[in-house]
Amino acid sequence: MDADNDAGTGGAPLTLWRGEQKPSRFGYEYRVAVLAGFRYEAADGGSGRTTGDASIQSEGKTKIEPIVTYQVWQLGSQRFGSKNVELSEADKARMDTELAVLEVDRVRLKIPYTYLGVKPGARIRVAYLDVQQSATQESSLSTDQTLALK
Amino acid sequence: MGEPSKLDELVRFAIKIGARGLQLKAGQEPMAVIAPGRLSPINHPPLSQEAITAMGAEAAARGSSRYGPVEARFTCSSETIAVVISRPA
Numbered sequence: 001m002d003a004d005n006d007a008g009t010g011g012a013p014l015t016l017w018r019g020e021q022k023p024s025r026f027g028y029e030y031r032v033a034v035l036a037g038f039r040y041e042a043a044d045g046g047s048g049r050t051t052g053d054a055s056i057q058s059e060g061k062t063k064i065e066p067i068v069t070y071q072v073w074q075l076g077s078q079r080f081g082s083k084n085v086e087l088s089e090a091d092k093a094r095m096d097t098e099l100a101v102l103e104v105d106r107v108r109l110k111i112p113y114t115y116l117g118v119k120p121g122a123r124i125r126v127a128y129l130d131v132q133q134s135a136t137q138e139s140s141l142s143t144d145q146t147l148a149l150k
Numbered sequence: 151m152g153e154p155s156k157l158d159e160l161v162r163f164a165i166k167i168g169a170r171g172l173q174l175k176a177g178q179e180p181m182a183v184i185a186p187g188r189l190s191p192i193n194h195p196p197l198s199q200e201a202i203t204a205m206g207a208e209a210a211a212r213g214s215s216r217y218g219p220v221e222a223r224f225t226c227s228s229e230t231i232a233v234v235i236s237r238p239a
Contacts, residue, residue, distance in 0.1 A: 105236060109231075109233040120228065
């Protein structure tokens with residue numbers, strides 16, 4: 001997400017491979033990582049959750065539910081210099097029920113403006129990347145879209 | 151819920167390290183494709199030709215319903231950006 005809609009500012013450029021070429025996209029300030037995972041209950045009475053996993057061992061678990069969550073990262077000037085934006089305790093508590101909801105055939109997210117440093121009336125630029133798809137094919141970073149925040 | 155398959159296991163690892171794909175050759179250690187021409191070993195025993203063929207058949211059977219691209223739609227409300235992620239019809 002380019003929070004100020006200015007390609008001249010932001011973190012390290014996104015460098016993508018397309019065949020033998022290596023084009024870059026500039027000006028994004030934040031990355032929102034949407035992660036699959038599971039919430040489970042164990043046979044010994046415990047419970048837990050995993051994040052960033054596409055599968056889970058079922059042995060020893062009495063209940064397993066797929067979930068999604070997201071993390072917000074502020075991009076740094078270096079490719080690996082991103083900084084995690086800490087969500088409030090209230091937002092962590094409503095992550096599963098309001099902010100990141102997994103439905104039968106889709107995922108619905110709500111990302112509060114405050115984590116992106118933007119306010120109503122601002123215009124931001126967004127693009128998205130299907131990481132799983134990119135693991136098996138060429139990069140699939142979408143074209144940019146501009147959003148006018150209400 | 152079943153146990154993860156060999157294909158799941160390798161794809162999961164490739165995703166975790168940010169690889170763009172897998173290179174599988176019978177009798178050789180599977181390699182993660184970091185970028186065109188750049189391979190990295192993934193510390194997995196060599197696979198037989200039969201195992202590779204079975205994984206290929208599994209991937210083909212899953213088709214785009216599991217590994218196809220997704221699309222994201224963005225809308226704005228008063229204080230939040232709403233995103234709906236789904237697969238194109």
